[in-house]
Amino acid sequence: MDWVVLGAEELLGGEARKLKASIEETGFPLPAFKPYVYRVLLEQKSVNKETLAAMLAKLRIKGLTSKVGPNESVEPFPAEVAFEGRFLTSPGKKPYGIPYEGTLLQASLRPLLKKAGFSRLPSLPVVLLPDLLATFEPSDRRYHLRMNVLGFPALISIPGIVLAPAKPREYYLLKQSGMDPAGLNRAFKGLFIDHGDPRLPRVVAGLAFQALAYARTGNAFCDDAGCSLYNAHWHHELISLYGPDEAKNTGLSRGIPLCPAHSRMAKDWKVTP
């Protein structure tokens, strides 16, 4: 088994079947599906609940414009630890808002997942999360929201898919002019991937494939804007990959788009484990 996707049922609900169908249809090796990462870690007794809750509370980033990340030596407030503890086994109910430091979260999860029997390959864990993730960008010296963090384990932020890629410029102009969020979402419906969007499971499948490609080849990205390994930074790029029209895009068994080279690569992986 090449890879394991954790948390699909909890975070995508009934849409998890679309994620599985997309992966299967694309023709790359089907991962094992396991419960949400913290459930698995607690069941395997890799860590206890209090330690996990404190670990997460320490990784919150208080402001995206801050030039320094969270200071792990500073004890979090008890209310923050209690908040994390409450949602460790019920991620579907966890509200999002404050982002977590993606690189530090990945580093914190690495030894815990190793202890629970996961390895880089052959059992690369791809962890779906209900949290926003941000990583520091040295070029402009600030934090940026991310859809995913590649490596071991690979992290995919479900709300990050909605919030990290840039929306049409008019969206931000209207937002600045004071238009209310609900009105904005109505005006731009279909022009960005939203929560509950039928395209969301396929975006997750594409990001999961990036994680697997990175683990197997050291390179996650493709220059072809029609390939799921393209490093999309805009919603319109995601939409050109996964379909402009929600109504026509509800089919169950649709693979994700791959360029000819990556399509061949995926099929080769299937026959040579």
Ligand SMILES: [Zn+2]
């Ligand atoms: Zn490609």
